[in-house]
Amino acid sequence: MLFENPSSYLTFPEDEMAEWEFLSEMTRRTGCYLLLDVNNIYVSAQNHGFSADDYLTGLPLDRVRQIHLAGHTPGEIIIDTHDREVCDDVWTLYGKAMATIEQPVATMIERDDKIPPLPELLSELDHALSLACESISA
Amino acid sequence: MNASQTLADRQAAFMAQVLNDEAPLPAGWGDRHAQGMNVYRGNYRSSVIEALKSTYEKTEQWVGEAAFQRAAAHHVITNPPSTWTLDDAGSGFDATCAELFRNDPEVAELAWLEWAMLQAFTAENVRPLDAEGFAKQSAGFGEEEWAKLRVTFLPCATARQVNHDLRSIWNALGEDEFERPQARHDTPHSVLVWCESERSTFMMGTAEEARAFKSAQAGTSYGEICMLLAGEDSSEEQMHDAAIRAGALLGRWLNEGLIALIEA
Numbered sequence: 001m002l003f004e005n006p007s008s009y010l011t012f013p014e015d016e017m018a019e020w021e022f023l024s025e026m027t028r029r030t031g032c033y034l035l036l037d038v039n040n041i042y043v044s045a046q047n048h049g050f051s052a053d054d055y056l057t058g059l060p061l062d063r064v065r066q067i068h069l070a071g072h073t074p075g076e077i078i079i080d081t082h083d084r085e086v087c088d089d090v091w092t093l094y095g096k097a098m099a100t101i102e103q104p105v106a107t108m109i110e111r112d113d114k115i116p117p118l119p120e121l122l123s124e125l126d127h128a129l130s131l132a133c134e135s136i137s138a
Numbered sequence: 139m140n141a142s143q144t145l146a147d148r149q150a151a152f153m154a155q156v157l158n159d160e161a162p163l164p165a166g167w168g169d170r171h172a173q174g175m176n177v178y179r180g181n182y183r184s185s186v187i188e189a190l191k192s193t194y195e196k197t198e199q200w201v202g203e204a205a206f207q208r209a210a211a212h213h214v215i216t217n218p219p220s221t222w223t224l225d226d227a228g229s230g231f232d233a234t235c236a237e238l239f240r241n242d243p244e245v246a247e248l249a250w251l252e253w254a255m256l257q258a259f260t261a262e263n264v265r266p267l268d269a270e271g272f273a274k275q276s277a278g279f280g281e282e283e284w285a286k287l288r289v290t291f292l293p294c295a296t297a298r299q300v301n302h303d304l305r306s307i308w309n310a311l312g313e314d315e316f317e318r319p320q321a322r323h324d325t326p327h328s329v330l331v332w333c334e335s336e337r338s339t340f341m342m343g344t345a346e347e348a349r350a351f352k353s354a355q356a357g358t359s360y361g362e363i364c365m366l367l368a369g370e371d372s373s374e375e376q377m378h379d380a381a382i383r384a385g386a387l388l389g390r391w392l393n394e395g396l397i398a399l400i401e402a
Contacts, residue, residue, distance in 0.1 A: 009174035
C-alpha cells in the first residue's frame with residue numbers, strides 16, 4: 001500500500017511534528033510505501049514557508065514506489081490544480097529526488113484540465129525521462 | 139481548536155469550517171488561514187458538484203450546464219453529504235430541483251429517475267421469479283390463497299407517480315442535439331425503476347400501477363389491492379374490472395422480472 005503526500009493549505013498550532021517526520025514514522029511503523037508527489041511538496045513548502053529540500057531529505061526515499069508531477073496555480077496561496085505545465089522549481093526538485101532514489105520507480109505527470117496539444121505533453125514526458133536517465137548514469 | 143481536543147473533535151471542527159463560510163475562524167487564525175480554508179471549501183464543493191454531475195447527467199443535459207451548476211451549488215450548501223461515499227451526495231437532489239425549477243416540474247421527476255436508477259444499480263442482487271416458478275408456486279391456489287397472495291419485489295425495484303413522459307425525455311436526451319418532446323401528461327402516470335441484467339432500466343405505466351406497486355411493496359395482499367383499485371363502495375362489475383386490471387399488473391411485473399417471491 002502506498003500513501004501519497006498531500007498538498008496543504010493550512011497548518012495547525014497543535015501540529016507536533018513536520019509532515020515529513022509524520023510520513024517517515026508512518027512508514028517505519030506500518031511498513032507502507034510512499035507515492036511521492038513532488039508538486040505537492042513544492043505547493044505545501046510555498047504555502048507554509050518550509051524548505052522543500054528539507055522535506056525531501058527528511059523522507060525515507062527508499063520507500064517511494066511512484067512519483068507524481070503536476071502543475072499548480074500560483075498566487076498568495078498556490079493551489080495544486082493539475083492544469084498547467086510542471087514548473088522549473090518542481091523539475092529541479094524531481095531531479096534531486098531521482099538522484100537520491102536508487103530503486104526503480106514509475107513517474108506520472110498529472111494533467112486534469114486545460115489539456116495542451118499532445119506534443120507539449122510529450123515534451124514534459126521527455127524531460128522527466130531525461131532527468132531520470134541522468135540520475136541513473138550519475 | 140485547542141490542545142485539549144481529540145483528533146475527532148478537530149476533524150469535526152474542520153468539517154464545520156468547510157461547510158460554513160460564515161463560521162468564525164478559531165482563535166489565533168488570520169487572513170492566511172482564512173485563504174487556506176477557502177481552498178478547502180472550494181475543493182470540497184467542486185468535488186461534490188462533480189459527483190452530482192456524474193449522477194445527474196441527463197438532468198444536467200435537460201436544464202443546461204449553467205442552471206445545473208447553480209442548482210448543484212445550492213444543493214451542496216443546503217444538503218451537505220453526511221455519509222462516507224460521494225455516491226450519496228445526490229440524495230435529495232430531486233427535492234432541490236422541485237424547489238428551484240418550479241416552472242419546469244419535469245426536472246425534479248427526471249432527477250428522481252436518475253437517482254432511482256443509481257440506487258437500483260447498487261441494490262442487492264436477487265434473482266427474479268420467472269413465469270414457470272410463479273406457475274409452480276401458485277398451482278394449488280384457490281380463491282382464498284389468491285386473495286391472500288403477497289408479492290415481494292426485487293430490492294432494486296421502486297415506483298412513483300409522475301406527470302411527464304420520462305421515456306420520451308430520456309430518449310430525446312440520448313442525442314447530442316435534442317428536440318424537447320411535449321412530455322407533459324394530462325393525467326398522472328407512473329414510472330417503475332429496477333435493475334435488469336446489471337443494467338438499470340425503467341418503464342412508464344398508469345398512475346394506478348404506481349399505487350398498486352407501492353401498496354404491494356408495503357405488504358398489501360392481492361385481494362386488498364383489487365379492492366383498492368375498485369375504489370370505495372364499488373359495484374360487482376367494478377370489482378370484476380379491478381380484478382382484471384390487478385391481474386394484468388401482476389402479469390406485467392412478473393414478465394418484466396420485478397417479482398422476487400410470492401407467498402399466500
